[in-house]
Amino acid sequence: MxxxxxxxxxxxxxxxxxxxxxxxxxxxxxxxxxxxxxxxxxxxxxxxxxxxxxxxxxxxxxxxxxxxxxLPLSKDGPGGRAPAAAHWMDQPRRAAGHFAGIPFYHDRIDASKWQYRLPGPAGTSMAVxxxxxxxxxxxxxxxxxxxxxxxxxxxxxxxxxxxxxxxxxxxxxxxxxxxxxxxxxxxxxxxxxxxxxGTDPEFTGYSVEVDLADPDKLRAGRHYTPTGMYTYARPGTIAVVEFDDGAFHRTRPITPEHVQAVLRRVSGADAGVTALRLATTWTDRAxxxxxxxxxxxxxxxxxxxxxxxxxxxxxxxxxxxxxxxxxxxxxxxxxxxxxxxxxxxxxxxxxxxxxxxxxxxxxxxxxRPSRSSRALEAIVRDLIDTRDGATYFAERVWGVALRYDLGDSHPLVGRSAPDFALADGTRLGERLRTGRGLLLDFDAGAPLRALAGRWGDRVAHVASDAEDRLGLSAVLVRPDGVVAWAAEAAPDPEEAARAASRWFGEPA
Structure with a gap:
């Protein structure tokens, strides 16, 4: 076969x-x-x-x-354990994400700058x-x-x-x-x-689950040190970064003795590892x-x-x-x-x-364990706690700023289609379940209905108004949910046809 x-x-x-x-x-x-x-x-x-x-x-x-x-994950996770990877969630304020462990917060983000996002079941972030x-x-x-x-x-x-x-x-x-x-x-x-x-690694990163002789010898949270960085979530979930040019990654077995030595070098604390339950290494090779x-x-x-x-x-x-x-x-x-x-x-x-x-x-x-990096960290901390800074980092981390350059000047083209709540009770997201293209016609005009029919089952025509059109009259959406064409005034069928031909081939 x-x-x-x-x-x-x-x-x-x-x-x-x-x-x-x-x-x-x-x-x-x-x-x-x-x-x-x-x-x-x-x-x-x-x-x-x-x-x-x-x-x-x-x-x-x-x-x-x-x-x-x-199976959503709260900051405590299933069973009440706080994952080390989400240490930035353990904050008095509600953290929305982080950059190199520096959190940005929901109360600083200005979502009004995202002109073409509408509320719906598909939020901006979740963890699994x-x-x-x-x-x-x-x-x-x-x-x-x-x-x-x-x-x-x-x-x-x-x-x-x-x-x-x-x-x-x-x-x-x-x-x-x-x-x-x-x-x-x-x-x-x-x-x-x-x-x-690309670029070679600067460090070996360790993610380990251990038993410690004295868990209180390590401070919880993320900490930069003169030799690297470590993140500790009690009782024994630890991430460690040692700037060794990636020398240890996948070169030797990970033993409790090695983890203890690295942890002591990086943290500066007399941490004793009595058992190694899980361990993996990683690098920053890009x-x-x-x-x-x-x-x-x-x-x-x-x-x-x-x-x-x-x-x-x-x-x-x-x-x-x-x-x-x-x-x-x-x-x-x-x-x-x-x-x-x-x-x-x-x-x-x-x-x-x-x-x-x-x-x-x-x-x-x-x-990096250097004075210049610590100085840069202080500046980023100040910037990320401003309204513009938090909004910028949220755009990047959450991916809401993603836009493909499709050669069209309309600001929506190349972006993810808004999740329009349609007058017929459905949402745009539901209409894309079949994996076909979609021509959303808010005014239910005959020209666009006839145009969509020329592509057969490659493009579905949806004639429905929406709770909020965002100033649009029609939108052509690719199967991956990316907007291929958008109109604000009376839609031009010839423009729509050119966009459809570009992405869906010649009409039947």
């Missing part, structure tokens, strides 16, 4: 992409190296991840938000564990008919003009396309000869593939870009890749994609990835 798409990796990015492709009716095979999807590193405290506004909107637009939010998110996405993939084979990692592939032979230790599978969603050490990226360039596609092979998620987990934007970046790529690859496979549509995947997502890598690097600059 030749599958339409073979996906390497059954993490959140691979699973979400598989769901997108199956929504379009394609035959999808997911190959995952790990035999068991469950891991303690995907649970609290290490597995907690913050979801940004674009991710939450994507989940809502595919009917997944309710399931993902069924990787384990829970993966389980929700795996259940949806299974319900849609995605074939998932675990314990079968990709070891190589041979592309031809019309398909890719994907090799595993247990056999070869064929697909018309191959997408590498197999993480930062991606086999697909390496075997495909993709260039991966690299990105210079191309996201080579022939019939594509990259998404950490396979395309890696950076430190500071700020927790890696998962959101990868899920954004999947949402952007899915409908474009599906249209290409169906044969109704306009020329160059698949190339817009890299054109839109590579700049976003580069921006996130620089956001990570900026946080590292603030963390």
């Amino acid at each position: 030749v599958h339409d798409v073979v996906i390497a990796g059954a993490g959140p990015v691979g699973l979400f992409l598989a769901c997108e492709l199956r929504l379009a009716g394609l035959a999808v095979l997911v190959l995952e190296q790990a035999g068991d999807p469950h891991s303690p590193l995907k649970e609290l405290p290490f597995g907690m991840r913050g979801l940004s506004a674009p991710t939450i909107e994507a989940l809502d637009r595919r009917g997944l938000l309710h399931a993902v939010a069924a 564990t990787m384990q829970w998110l993966e389980s929700v996405l795996a259940a949806r993939a299974d319900a849609l008919g995605v074939e998932i084979r675990r314990g079968l990692g990709v070891v190589g592939f041979d592309p031809s003009d019309d398909e890719v032979a994907v090799h595993t230790d247990s056999g070869t599978f064929r697909g018309r396309w191959l997408v590498g969603c197999d993480g930062g050490r991606s086999t697909v990226r390496k075997a495909g000869g993709f260039e991966f360039s 690299c990105q593939a210079t191309a996201y596609r080579r022939g019939r092979v594509l990259l998404a998620g950490d396979a395309a870009h890696i950076h430190s987990p500071l700020g927790g934007q890696g998962l959101n970046l990868g899920l954004g890749d999947a949402m952007n790529l899915g409908w474009k690859l599906a249209a290409t496979l169906r044969g109704d994609a306009p020329a160059g549509l698949l190339d817009t995947y890299a054109g839109e997502r590579q700049p976003v990835g580069a921006q996130v890598l620089d956001w990570s690097r900026a946080q590292v600059a603030l963390m």
Whole structure:
């Protein structure tokens, strides 16, 4: 059997992409190296991840938000434990996020500056564990008919003009396309000869769960020291950063003795580690593939870009890749994609990835154990506590400022579509559940209805007023929820038709 798409990796990015492709009716095979999807590193405290506004909107637009939010995390987490990754939530004021551990607060954010955001079930941020998110996405993939084979990692592939032979230790599978969603050490990226360039690590980061001889010898919260940084959440959840150029990462086993030595060097406290329950290391290496596609092979998620987990934007970046790529690859496979549509995947997502890598690097600059970094930290603390500063950091951390350059001067084009509350009782998010494009016609005009019909089931026409139009008369929305065209006065059908042809191909 030749599958339409073979996906390497059954993490959140691979699973979400598989769901997108199956929504379009394609035959999808997911190959995952790990035999068991469950891991303690995907649970609290290490597995907690913050979801940004674009991710939450994507989940809502595919009917997944309710399931993902069924296990929300308070600052105390399930079982009453406060995860170290969320130390910034343990504040007298209500923290909304952080930059290098410096919190910004809800009471400082001026949301009125976000002209095209409307209230709805898709908020600006939430937290889940990787384990829970993966389980929700795996259940949806299974319900849609995605074939998932675990314990079968990709070891190589041979592309031809019309398909890719994907090799595993247990056999070869064929697909018309191959997408590498197999993480930062991606086999697909390496075997495909993709260039991966960026900056080398400055530190080794440790996330550990330990038993301490005297827990009170460490101060709770995040602390910068002359040798690094540590974050401590009682009774024994600790994150430590030692500026050793990443020398220890994945070079030797992590022992209690080593963790104790690092903790003492960085904290300056006589901390004694009596037991090591969980441990992992990470670095601030920041690299990105210079191309996201080579022939019939594509990259998404950490396979395309890696950076430190500071700020927790890696998962959101990868899920954004999947949402952007899915409908474009599906249209290409169906044969109704306009020329160059698949190339817009890299054109839109590579700049976003580069921006996130620089956001990570900026946080590292603030963390370095130097007087200049501490001076810079003091300035950022002052700025982030102003109204403009908190609003700026919220825009970046929550992703509400994301806009693709689609070559249109209208300020809404290239942004996520507002979640209009329609007069018929539905919301825009609900109308995107089928994965099709949408022409939202507030005045229910005959010209736009006839125009949408020319693209058949590729574009749905929705004729309905809204509680708040935001001054608009019509909006064309891509399947990923991005606005492709918008009109404020009487809509011009020719302009709408040009935009539809650009994103949905020639009319039937």
